[in-house]
Amino acid sequence: MTFYPTRVYGQDILGQVMLVDMAGMRDAVAEAGGDAALVRPKVPVDVIIDHSLQVDSWASPVSRQVNLEREYQRNGERFAFLRWCSSSFEGVRRPCMRGVAARAAAVIRIDAVWLATQPLDMRCGTDTALSRVVQVF
Numbered sequence: 001m002t003f004y005p006t007r008v009y010g011q012d013i014l015g016q017v018m019l020v021d022m023a024g025m026r027d028a029v030a031e032a033g034g035d036a037a038l039v040r041p042k043v044p045v046d047v048i049i050d051h052s053l054q055v056d057s058w059a060s061p062v063s064r065q066v067n068l069e070r071e072y073q074r075n076g077e078r079f080a081f082l083r084w085c086s087s088s089f090e091g092v093r094r095p096c097m098r099g100v101a102a103r104a105a106a107v108i109r110i111d112a113v114w115l116a117t118q119p120l121d122m123r124c125g126t127d128t129a130l131s132r133v134v135q136v137f
Contacts (some may be wrong), residue, residue: 008045015047016078016105019085041091047082053084 010018022039030036053072057066072079086094 005043005051008041008043009086010045010047012047012049012053015045016082019047019082020047022089023085040089043091045089047086047094048083048091049079 010016022041026036026039029039054070055067056070057063060066082094086092
C-alpha cells in the first residue's frame, strides 16, 4: 500500500533544507536537459517561517524598527530563498506567520477549510509544537 500524506509542514530550518535539496535537483535536471518544472513536491508543502529576532536595541522609541531591520539584514537571503521557492515550485506555500502561537492559529484555520473540502486529511510535519497542534484534528 502506497501512503502519501495530504500535506507536509516544513518548519523553517528543516523545511528550508528540503527546499534546498529540491532546488539542487531542479538544477541537475535542467543541466541534464530535462524539464526542471517537473521537480516539485507530490503533495502540498506549507513552509512555516519562524522569525529569529535578536534584541539589539531596547528602551527606545525606534527599538522595534531597529530590531526588525537587523533581522532582515541577517536573514534576508533566507527569506528571499523561501519566497523564491513558494513562487517557483508548484505546491509550495509560504504562509506569513510569526511565532508558534500564530502558526498554531493559522494551522487551525487552514485545517478548518481543508477538512470541509477533503474526506481524509493525513499530515506530517517537522516541528514538534506544530505537529502536536495538527494532531488534534
